[in-house]
Amino acid sequence: MDLMSRARAGDGEAFRALTEPHRRELQVHCYRMLGSFQDAEDALQDTMLAAWRGLDRFDGRATLRTWLYRIATNRCLDALRSARRRPARQWDVPGTEPPEPTGLGEIHWLEPYPDALLDDAFGVPLGPEARYEQTESISLAFVTALQVLPPRQLAVLILRDVLGFRAHEVAQMLDTTVESVKSALKRARAGMRRRLPVPREQPPARDSAAEEEIVAKFVSAYESADIDALVALFTDDVFMSMPPIPLEYRGRDSVARFCAFLFASGRRSELAPTRANGQPALEVYRPTPAGRRGAGLFVLTLAGGRISALTRFDETVLGFGLPQSLPGAPAPASATGAEDSTQEVARCGR
Incomplete structure (x- = not known):
């Protein structure tokens, strides 16, 4: 009996063997969508639970990886619509008052993502439609800019320009049309151009x-x-x-x-x-x-x-x-x- 048959029969070890190779990249995907390490971990756990419970509905027309991305993306969209965000916190150091700020940030739920967890995620080849380098697409500036996009535009831009899925694949993941995907992507790209700073100089090479x-x-x-x-x-x-x-x-x-x-x-x-x-x-x-x-x-x-x-x-x-x-x-x-x-x-x- 192959792994899929065993997993569908309730074999947890077989299910883990099928899904573990995709776990870290799915976590990074959820992090890009939600901007929070803890929220991404919660969304990943929800994704794996939904996949386990719904494995009988996996028909094999798409790859298992694509099917898992569909579940993860929709779990993140549910989380974004629920607006359960870490609240902003006021300055709370007793006896001190900081200087007047030049602005107040909108993305107060932002959290960092440890590089130690990226190796497994970055070892996965990107699809043919990818426009961003893997390191660029996890930078704080990029993740912050993503958080300002409307949820559907956010999902489409990540799936198309970061991960390289084709338009028809994204349409299937989001239960929409190719035309809607193309329209959302056009607006998302315009939003990213407005928000994402263009560095005047490139940073030094990593560990140089x-x-x-x-x-x-x-x-x-x-x-x-x-x-x-x-x-x-x-x-x-x-x-x-x-x-x-x-x-x-x-x-x-x-x-x-x-x-x-x-x-x-x-x-x-x-x-x-x-x-x-x-x-x-x-x-x-x-x-x-x-x-x-x-x-x-x-x-x-x-x-x-x-x-x-x-x-x-x-x-x-x-x-x-x-x-x-x-x-x-x-x-x-x-x-x-x-x-x-x-x-x-x-x-x-x-």
Whole structure:
């Protein structure tokens, strides 16, 4: 008896053998649609449960992979229509008031996706209609831009331009016509052109000496509260956001004021390197009486030899393989660094 026959007869191991090769790419698909690691995991579990219960309805006219994508896409559309989103959170550090932001973010539910989980997903060949590189299509800028699209346009763009499914395949997945798919794709592409920033310079290659140098400079400047060294790493139009807090800061002076405010408040952190969304990332550790505890994640977007975007996630996401806490006493913060940062707040506020 083959795997499909065994799975239809109720063999759970056979079902896992059939679906496991597609699990990680389906999770990434759900993440692109929902923008949240946790929501994507929930949608993946719903997909697998629906596939298990509905295996008798798989008629073999499409591949099992395509059938699973159909289920996953529609589960994500259901989640988007239900509007169950992680709520925005207000600034809640007692005794501090951040500088006036340049804007308020809409996508407060955004979460990072660990690079450690991407290998299996990126090993799958894309279809002939794909227009985006795999690494580009998981970047924070790309995922953020996707979240603004209407749900049906979002699904069509991912299925067509990211995964490379043909128009008739997408029409079957969404129970619609090829003409509707083409129309939705045209509008989705226009929306992405408006929202997706075009980098003036390409980032350094992954794990290259140039990338490592920028990250090392950022770590050194941030851990020592050296505002001048930190600002020197930013592009003129650098952008900083911090989901789920909706505050956004755009431009070197604005981001400098916020970083100087953090340093002046006496908050100190240690940073440990990792990767998220195909980009360099840093786990944030804060001092506690028992040592240092994970307190979030920075994801850096690089342009040439500088940082063009800085996303600070306040909550640690599972999957990065880093410890939740570190033993031992934290490195002492320099009094001079805090004093200089206080002066910088005053200077930036003029």
